[in-house]
Amino acid sequence: xxxxxxxxxxxxxxxxxxxxxxxxxxxxxxxxxxxxxxxxxxxxxxxxxxxxxxxxxxxxxxxxxxxxxxxxxxxxxxxxxxxxxxxxxxxxxxxxxxxxxxxxxxxxxxxxxxxxxxxxxxxxxxxxxxxxxxxxxxxxxxxxxxxxxxxxxxxxxxxxxxxxxxxxxxxxxxxxxxxxxxxxxxxxxxxxxxxxxxxxxxxxxxxxx
Ligand SMILES: [Zn+2]
Numbered sequence: 001x002x003x004x005x006x007x008x009x010x011x012x013x014x015x016x017x018x019x020x021x022x023x024x025x026x027x028x029x030x031x032x033x034x035x036x037x038x039x040x041x042x043x044x045x046x047x048x049x050x051x052x053x054x055x056x057x058x059x060x061x062x063x064x065x066x067x068x069x070x071x072x073x074x075x076x077x078x079x080x081x082x083x084x085x086x087x088x089x090x091x092x093x094x095x096x097x098x099x100x101x102x103x104x105x106x107x108x109x110x111x112x113x114x115x116x117x118x119x120x121x122x123x124x125x126x127x128x129x130x131x132x133x134x135x136x137x138x139x140x141x142x143x144x145x146x147x148x149x150x151x152x153x154x155x156x157x158x159x160x161x162x163x164x165x166x167x168x169x170x171x172x173x174x175x176x177x178x179x180x181x182x183x184x185x186x187x188x189x190x191x192x193x194x195x196x197x198x199x200x201x202x203x204x205x206x207x208x209x
Pocket of ligand 1: 064067089090091097
């Protein structure tokens with residue numbers, strides 16, 4: 001005899017806990033003949049297919065406006081999840097939400113090359129993993145020697161430069177980017193707030209102008 005699983009409990013493990021979301025997910029699984037409308041349980045063998053059907057049909061999303069926006073352009077039906085950790089856009093993380101949002105804002109503005117001046121190695125790593133594949137990123141260590149020539153190359157290459165003053169950033173490094181002609185200065189944004197979400201939010205505010 002094959003094992004079976006309580007359907008509602010299985011859905012809840014995927015963040016599908018709200019009554020509306022649960023009934024939509026259930027009726028989708030019923031239409032696909034994966035679950036029987038009269039039963040509270042389904043066989044273990046069908047779990048994989050159930051997962052695939054839900055993933056194809058729905059975009060699991062939290063209530064954050066940026067995530068709702070991402071869901072509405074996904075081509076899939078938005079399905080509200082709770083807790084937010086199940087959100088496909090942000091995974092419950094403000095940093096990830098800001099990353100998704102930033103990528104979208106850059107895409108709209110045709111921004112492909114971004115230079116970030118400052119930030120710790122850990123933050124650099126997180127930003128690279130979030131933005132990679134969408135945006136080409138160059139990170140400048142704010143504590144190391146940075147030549148005028150390197151800065152000039154970055155200034156030419158970049159569509160957008162974020163000078164992150166809230167982090168350890170030597171004046172000698174930052175002034176390569178802040179002490180520039182106004183035409184170049186237009187793509188340079190000074191950010192004085194801490195945290196990845198704040199950095200990217202400041203950049204998006206600038207892009208919206
Ligand atoms: Zn979200």
